[in-house]
Amino acid sequence: MKLLLVEDNAELGASILEHLQEEGYICTWAEDYQSADYRLGVYSYDLVVLDLNLPDGNGLKLLDPIRVHQAEAGVLIISARNSLDDKVTGLREGADDYLTKPFHLAELSARLQALARRRHFGNNHELNWGDLRVDTRALQVWYADEPVTLTRKEYELLLYFLSNPNRVLSKESIAEHLWGDHIDTADSFDFIYTHIRNLRRKLSSNRSSLPIRSVYGMGYQLHQP
Structure with a gap:
């Protein structure tokens, strides 16, 4: 936050x-x-x-x-x-x-x-999005009923997507949200891709994966499951 x-x-x-x-x-x-x-x-x-x-x-x-x-x-x-x-x-x-x-x-x-x-x-401490379940009180995440271990930045990134469902989030807004106001002076936001890739990889199973999609030239969107 x-x-x-x-x-x-x-x-x-x-x-x-x-x-x-x-x-x-x-x-x-x-x-x-x-x-x-x-x-x-x-x-x-x-x-x-x-x-x-x-x-x-x-x-x-x-x-x-x-x-x-x-x-x-x-x-x-x-x-x-x-x-x-x-x-x-x-x-x-x-x-x-x-x-x-x-x-x-x-x-x-x-x-x-x-x-x-x-x-x-909405005053809920447990969030559900398709196969994803997050307990914000215990700071625990499950995907397809399997526990998932996230880094602090990955967890904050996930909450940012969940608090902005179906909204396209720019790389700049993601960087500012996770690293603070000073990040707007960064020369590149390519490092965001690495965090998105790791989050996608961890939140996937044999049947599905978290629907974070790239929107060309704009950013990323957590799509409605």
Whole structure:
């Protein structure tokens, strides 16, 4: 999952970033309103962790560009504001959840996992696609009833396809999703083919294979089984 953290407190931001990266998230950290607004207009994210008290603006106003440019992203507000009015306002403006500071990092992780399930997988932790079965809670994959061992990148790539069924995904969007915003400066995205090939090979059996098809000049698509 690709995540944007918007937090101006350097110590807290570094702690959250380190924790989420250890959890397997691809994270970008924006320390003020202006840089967050820029990234929301240029890059795509699955989740946004949003502080309200930013040095150069009100974090609530970022909910507008999030809904314009990141309509499918889940938004978790983190704030020292603990009043009911602030929580209601944040949720009414488009946030999905609200966590009051201080909080335990384990609770932040649990909230984000639940939010990702709701936003991208209809609140299901077990996903089925033809002969494929994925348990996102246990991080386990089966194909044709056989367990499959995937690398972290292969697993994240599979979830990216499952969260965008029948949509053609460009090499650029796949690279950005799996490696972060900085990957847009890469000279070539040919390495994506290697990951697609390995995923296809692992998710195949004598009767069938996962229907990831190449769309010439455009990218790849997980086709309806």
